[in-house]
Amino acid sequence: MENEKIKQTSLEIKERFAKVNVQIQERDIVEQLSILVNKFRVPLNEASRNVTSRLLKIHNINPDEFFATAGFANQNPVKISELIEDNKWCSFNARVSILWEPKHEKILQTGVLGDETGTVVFTTWKSSGAPVLEEGKCYLFKNVVTSLWQERISIKVNKNSEITPFSGEITIAKKLVTVVGALVDLQQGSGLIKRCPECNRSLVKGACADHGRVEGVYDLRIKGVIDNGAVSQDIILNRELTERLTGITLDGAKEIAMESMDSRTVADNMGAMLIGRYFEVSGVQIEKNLIVDSIKPFKADVMNQVDALLVAVEA
Numbered sequence: 680m681e682n683e684k685i686k687q688t689s690l691e692i693k694e695r696f697a698k699v700n701v702q703i704q705e706r707d708i709v710e711q712l713s714i715l716v717n718k719f720r721v722p723l724n725e726a727s728r729n730v731t732s733r734l735l736k737i738h739n740i741n742p743d744e745f746f747a748t749a750g751f752a753n754q755n756p757v758k759i760s761e762l763i764e765d766n767k768w769c770s771f772n773a774r775v776s777i778l779w780e781p782k783h784e785k786i787l788q789t790g791v792l793g794d795e796t797g798t799v800v801f802t803t804w805k806s807s808g809a810p811v812l813e814e815g816k817c818y819l820f821k822n823v824v825t826s827l828w829q830e831r832i833s834i835k836v837n838k839n840s841e842i843t844p845f846s847g848e849i850t851i852a853k854k855l856v857t858v859v860g861a862l863v864d865l866q867q868g869s870g871l872i873k874r875c876p877e878c879n880r881s882l883v884k885g886a887c888a889d890h891g892r893v894e895g896v897y898d899l900r901i902k903g904v905i906d907n908g909a910v911s912q913d914i915i916l917n918r919e920l921t922e923r924l925t926g927i928t929l930d931g932a933k934e935i936a937m938e939s940m941d942s943r944t945v946a947d948n949m950g951a952m953l954i955g956r957y958f959e960v961s962g963v964q965i966e967k968n969l970i971v972d973s974i975k976p977f978k979a980d981v982m983n984q985v986d987a988l989l990v991a992v993e994a
């Protein structure tokens with residue numbers, strides 16, 4: 680019932696403004712929302728933000744004060760597991776678990792945030808003016824908005840959001856997935872790679888999709904495929920795991936690349952070492968990739984006995 684939702688959202692907006700002592704006619708809000716939603720096909724959550732910012736301007740209200748006092752954002756940070764409703768303003772502390780390469784030019788960063796209760800995907804738009812976040816660091820996210828899409832909650836950072844470093848410790852809850860199988864392939868982007876110093880994206884031919892030609896920062900990683908006949912799983916190993924598994928350090932990889940005058944030699948060497956061997960890998964499944972936490976050799980001769988154990992999921 681679209682109209683029910685519009686009424687409910689209108690009431691919420693009215694109440695928020697009432698908290699800063701501005702009385703607004705509910706039917707005016709309903710009317711504005713209806714035009715945006717029904718005539719212009721704007722999603723309700725966007726329409727709600729649009730109407731709110733218009734009202735802020737009309738009534739000359741400082742948005743920062745409004746969002747701080749109107750209960751728009753929850754003053755007390757919540758836990759990620761509590762983020763279940765669509766289009767809710769919220770605040771929480773989280774650690775940046777992983778950053779992905781943005782697929783759209785308007786996106787500044789996207790990736791996964793986590794705390795001890797769960798994980799959530801986030802997106803910051805360039806237009807939000809949000810700071811660039813670093814993988815592994817903890818931040819306080821204030822006045823961000825939840826968005827429900829295909830039954831999954833994600834977080835949008837907007838112009839009214841505030842992201843500041845958080846000094847506390849946050850351990851991310853992990854839903855571990857374990858897969859046993861042979862490493863059958865190392866994919867493009869394995870071995871010695873360079874990342875953009877601005878956004879951490881891996882460079883293609885020395886250029887960042889976003890920042891163009893930059894002085895890249897070296898990194899090591901493995902993007903591989905584990906296959907056991909029943910399951911084919913893409914896996915990603917970070918520098919630390921790659922170094923431990925292959926015995927090739929970042930400095931060693933640079934030497935190999937220099938000697939052969941080809942950085943691809945590093946991935947070739949790693950492939951020669953690893954492809955065809957069996958491993959037991961555990962990690963966190965994020966979209967199609969398993970972000971590996973631990974990888975250990977697996978004896979192929981016991982493979983037959985472990986058909987039932989191919990994919991074990993721990994809570």
Ligand SMILES: [Zn+2]
Pocket residue numbers: 875876877878879880887888889890891
């Ligand atoms: Zn970049």
